[in-house]
Amino acid sequence: MTITIEGQSVRVPAGESVAAAVLVHALGYTRTTPISGAPRAPLCMMGVCFECLMEIDGVANRQACLVPVAEGMRIRPQDGVGRTDE
Numbered sequence: 001m002t003i004t005i006e007g008q009s010v011r012v013p014a015g016e017s018v019a020a021a022v023l024v025h026a027l028g029y030t031r032t033t034p035i036s037g038a039p040r041a042p043l044c045m046m047g048v049c050f051e052c053l054m055e056i057d058g059v060a061n062r063q064a065c066l067v068p069v070a071e072g073m074r075i076r077p078q079d080g081v082g083r084t085d086e
Helices: 019-024
Strands: 002-005 008-012 051-058 059-063 074-077
Touching: 002 019, 002 051, 019 074
Parallel strands: 002 074
Antiparallel strands: 002 008, 051 059, 051 074
């Protein structure tokens, strides 16, 4: 299936998590910290650490390790606490 990661279309296997797709396709991080802006990446890959928070289809604070990819999905790294204007 085809998803969009940070504006680039990529092909991924069905059933893969968003976090795995992001790591495999070289984005390298899923969010930045609210204080320093440092990049963070998934750690546990099972929904415990919350390091994988991303903006998925315009919704911030989604745990990317728990969300399976879906055709046409739009994925962006989350900046700090995420946008709340949507």
